Amino acid sequence: xxxxxxxxxxxxxxxxxxxxxxxxxxxxxxxxxxxxxxxxxxxxxxxxxxxxxxxxxxxxxxxxxxxxxxxxxxxxxxxxxxxxxxxxxxxxxxxxxxxxxxxxxxxxxxxxxxxxxxxxxxxxxxxxxxxxxxxxxxxxxxxxxxxxxxxxxx
Numbered sequence: 001x002x003x004x005x006x007x008x009x010x011x012x013x014x015x016x017x018x019x020x021x022x023x024x025x026x027x028x029x030x031x032x033x034x035x036x037x038x039x040x041x042x043x044x045x046x047x048x049x050x051x052x053x054x055x056x057x058x059x060x061x062x063x064x065x066x067x068x069x070x071x072x073x074x075x076x077x078x079x080x081x082x083x084x085x086x087x088x089x090x091x092x093x094x095x096x097x098x099x100x101x102x103x104x105x106x107x108x109x110x111x112x113x114x115x116x117x118x119x120x121x122x123x124x125x126x127x128x129x130x131x132x133x134x135x136x137x138x139x140x141x142x143x144x145x146x147x148x149x150x151x152x153x154x
Contacts, residue, residue: 009119011093011143030143085154086129090144094118099140105133107153114138114150129153 016028023038098115114125134152
C-alpha cells in the first residue's frame with residue numbers, strides 16, 4: 001500500500017491506496033474507505049506496489065454502517081450493535097473541537113452534541129433524535145469527512 005499526505009484548503013488528509021484494479025482504485029482517506037473510478041486505468045507495470053495479489057475478506061451478510069469502518073486504533077466509546085439506534089453524521093468536513101455528551105447520556109432533539117470546526121467556523125451539531133447516546137465514534141481533534149458517523153442515539 002502506498003500512503004500520501006495532502007492538504008486541501010488547509011485541511012490535512014492522509015490517503016492510502018489499498019488496491020487498483022483496472023480503473024477502480026480502493027483508497028482510504030483519513031481511515032474512511034472509498035472506491036474511486038479513474039478516467040483511465042493505471043498500468044500495473046509502472047506501479048508494481050499497487051498490483052498485489054488479491055485476498056478477499058469474508059463479506060458480511062448485512063450492510064455495515066460507516067461507523068464500523070472507522071479505524072479501531074483509538075475508540076472513543078463502546079460501539080452500539082450494528083443496526084441499532086439512529087446515527088448523527090458530519091454535515092461537512094472539519095475537525096471535532098468538542099464532544100458535549102457521553103455514552104449513556106440522555107439527549108433531546110436540538111441538544112448540541114458535538115462542535116465541529118469547518119472553514120474556521122465553529123458549528124454546533126445538534127441531535128436530530130431523542131434518546132440515550134449509545135456510541136461515540138469520534139474523538140476531540142479528529143478530522144472527519146462529510147457523512148462520517150459521529151455518534152449513535154437510541
